[in-house]
Amino acid sequence: MFKNALKQFRVLGILEGSSLLVLLFIAMPLKYFMDMPEAVSVFGMIHGILFTVYCVAIIYAAFAVRWPFRFTIGAFVAAFIPFGNFILDSRLKLLETN
Numbered sequence: 001m002f003k004n005a006l007k008q009f010r011v012l013g014i015l016e017g018s019s020l021l022v023l024l025f026i027a028m029p030l031k032y033f034m035d036m037p038e039a040v041s042v043f044g045m046i047h048g049i050l051f052t053v054y055c056v057a058i059i060y061a062a063f064a065v066r067w068p069f070r071f072t073i074g075a076f077v078a079a080f081i082p083f084g085n086f087i088l089d090s091r092l093k094l095l096e097t098n
Contacts, residue, residue: 005064009057010092013085016054019047020082055079065095 027039058079062072078084 005061006092006095009061009065010089012050012054012057013089013092016047016050017083017085017089019043019050023047051079054085 023040023043027043030036030039055076058072058075061067062075067075075088078088
């Protein structure tokens with residue numbers, strides 16, 4: 001259960017982080033340079049849904065993997081820092097190999 005929950009969380013983190021990259025570097029330029037605000041509406045909603053699921057997944061992973069309280073709080077803080085989930089993923093990769 002430990003490895004499976006951690007792997008699922010890491011995959012979700014990569015998806016959520018990638019949705020932010022798409023939103024910032026594809027949808028936002030389309031909105032402001034090509035006058036296509038629909039791109040931000042669509043990708044913003046996708047990112048919002050993935051972010052919400054990611055926050056719920058932090059809680060699930062904290063119980064499944066038995067993270068210490070400080071690590072769980074750190075995961076939440078990393079979720080609100082742009083690209084923080086990629087940094088968290090590198091730490092989780094070390095946990096997964098152990």
